[in-house]
Amino acid sequence: MEKKQETNKGLGIHARRALAYVVLCIVTFFCLFWFYVLFINATRSNGEMQAGFSALPSTHLIENWTNLVHGSQPIFNGLINSFVVAALSATLCVYFSTMTAYAIHAYDFKLKRFIYPFILMIMMIPTQVTALGFVKLVSGLGLEDSFIPLIVPSIAAPVTFFYMKQYMESSLPLSLIEAARIDGSGEFRTFNSIVLPLMKPAIAVQAIFTFVSSWNNYFIPALVLHDDKKKTLPILIAQLRAADWLKFDMGQVYVMIAFSIFPVIVVYLILSKHIVQGVALGSVKG
Amino acid sequence: MKNNAKAVRYNKWGYIFLLPFLLVYVVFQFVPTVTTIYNSFYENYLDGLTQVGPNFVGLENYKSLFSSGDIWTFTKNTMVLWIMCFVPQIILSLVLGAWFSDVRLKLKGQRFFKTVIYLPNLIMASAFSMLFFTLFSDGGPVNSILMQLGFISEPYRFLTYTGSTRGLIAFMNCLMWFGNTTILLMAGMMGIDTSLFEAAEVDGATSTQVFFRITLPLLRPILVYVMITSLIGGLQLFDVPQILTNGTGDPMRTTMTLIMYLNKHLYSKNYGMAGALSVLLLIITAILSLIVFKVTGNDKRKG
Incomplete structure (x- = not known):
């Protein structure tokens, strides 16, 4: 060539x-x-x-869809479970990651010199390698079949934190925070009513990413959720694969895959401009 | 910061805002890391219905992990799959990135193409593999298309051969990640000083020369970053081969990856071995992360 x-x-x-x-x-x-x-x-x-x-x-x-919903797989439950877990994860993740980034960005405190590099270092460690301890913790706390261990950990998301921190460096002037203080705004209120609105573009991008990665997550949910009613879509798909699939009506199989994939595609196509820009933005120095 | 007392009064908010992150990190990541390491020193498994252990066995788990030979097979599988995915991916991404960022080429419809190539990255890996499993099954659409076009006379059994199964896994991963890599590399290429390209053009350099003598060398930090992060991702390869082969790693365990092996131990509740394997993977990813940290750190100081 x-x-x-x-x-x-x-x-x-x-x-x-x-x-x-x-x-x-x-x-x-x-x-x-x-x-x-x-x-x-x-x-x-x-x-x-x-x-x-x-x-x-x-x-x-429509026929395939009705067959699927009335079939043996709790697909409708799965859809709702996946949505609840993904939506709550995304919400908590962006809110608290922005908060963490704000703590590092706007304040000067002793431990900052250690905490910031530390967060950057743990950024790459995948959840799989500590899955054993995670599973033990979850069963120790009696949280099996609960969504809490799938949602709450997203509060500590180093990658989202890093993106927010980068964004703040370029578009959150500290003078603005000073001005809010002079006007008598409390620190917490400043964060909620001034910082968060200014971070909207970054929050939108990261909310989508977190939602999608939670929606697609298979490894950890499969270890935590055992009750059929609680399972998320990826686990149901794995079950479909494990079942003797030739017995299945293939129309149903395809509809089920379509319903796991197409919602994300539709959202992506609507917001694609921001997402593609977001990938480039967060990565350059990431 | 003129008023020191005031600054301190504000700065305690730094800790307050950090608190949720630290709390959740300690409970859901730090504690599990410690328990994982702790478990790797204990024998703890189910022998039929009897629970063995937990008993402290020192480094026994590590010894049996390395002596069984399985670990080498699965490491090899993981690396082969990663290389099969990474090499075509990086070549394609470099070429596409160079074209997208080439101002002289003035490609139209860039937004459309970027949107399309990034799309597979957002697809649920398990659904995508289930889709490929049905599409490439013996009676699936791919075989029937190939037969209708007259390329083959009877169905090609993709999942019974090592080459085609590995090929499918690598192809899916490549498809899911090349868009992301292209956008990263393109962002890097856009950052290169355009006067360099102009000077090269004046000197009569061909686009091939420009690519190999200017773009590639200047892109090196980003290339290293892309390669190491891809390697970390490659070590985590799980969803696609797990669903495609239904967790068996067939044919003949040639597509069984390290995380699939870990997953097996976790399901059979062999916590000692799972622990040893996890610690091994933890050490490898920690070393790779440190390299990324160094590379990006240098990058930042420069620019």
Whole structure:
């Protein structure tokens, strides 16, 4: 690819542009094709799918959905559980991460010199490697089958904290906080009514990221939740995989996958501009 | 800060605002870390229905972890899967990043393409693997498309061969992460002083030369960052192979990763071995994190 450009120095820009478009189209195909098939198959009946693949949607989407909801899997519960866990995690995570970042950003205290690098160092440690202790703690506290161990830990989220801290450095002038103090605003009120609104763009981006990662999380919830009524969507999908899946009506399988994937896609498409910018923003020095 | 007493009065709020983070960190991360390490020194498992231990056994768990040979197989699997995913990913990301950030190329529809390539990153990995499992099953759509197009005469059994199973896992991970990597690298490329590119152009450098002599060397800190964080992520590889192979790591345990192994020990309640394995992974990720910390730290001082 690169060599070709060297020999065709004359063609240069046009050839390269054409090549770029071709590659981008292929990449786009590979990114979207699976979801297209998923959508098509979610609308087709089991019988139609046995007959082979078709590129056009059929009419069985609602039928597949009703079959699924009335089937053996507590899919509707799963949807609600996933939503509750993800929404509460996202809320707590952004609120308290902003608060932590504000503590480091706006105040000067002795331990700051140790705490800030410490948080940056633990940022990369994945939850999996301490899962054993986590599971023991959860059962020790009698919190199995509870959402608390899935929601509360998001208060201490070093990655979100770091993003907020970066954002504050660029767009939260300390003079503003001084001014609020002179006006007699208490520290807590300053945080809630001045800092939080100013952080809105960063909060929105991080809320989405936390929501999505909690929505998609499989490893930890699978270790904590055992009661069928409490399970989140990823666990139900794993169960579907573990079951003798050939017995299943494939229409239902596809609808279930579609309902785990498409809500996130829809939200993403609405907010994609902010998300893609957010990734670039948080990463440059991350 | 003129009034010292006042500053101190305000600064105690620093601790107050830090409190929730520290409290939750200590309870849900620090304590589990300590218990994990503690458990690695105890024998504690179920032998049939009888509970063995917990008894202090020193480094026995580590010894049996390394002597069983499984750990090497699973480490190798994890690394092979990571390399199969990372190499195409970084090449694709570098090329796309260079094109997106090239002002002379003036690509249209950039926002659309960026949106599309980042999309797979947000997909639930378990649902995505379940989707691939059904799409690539013997009677699935991929086989029927290939047959309808006449490429193959009978279904190709993707999940019965090591190469194709590993290939599928690596492909899915690559698909999920190359968009993220592209955006990171692109942000880095945008940060390069444009006068360097202009000077190179004046000197008659080709775009290939510019890429290899200017872009790549200047991108090195970000490349190191991307590589190490990807390696940390690669060590955590779990959802995709777990769901795709239903936790078996088939064919012949060639797709069993380290975290899948850990997960097995956690489910069978063999806490001693799970502890030893966790500590091993903890040490490796800690070392890798330290490298990232160093790299980004230097980066910050420079710019």
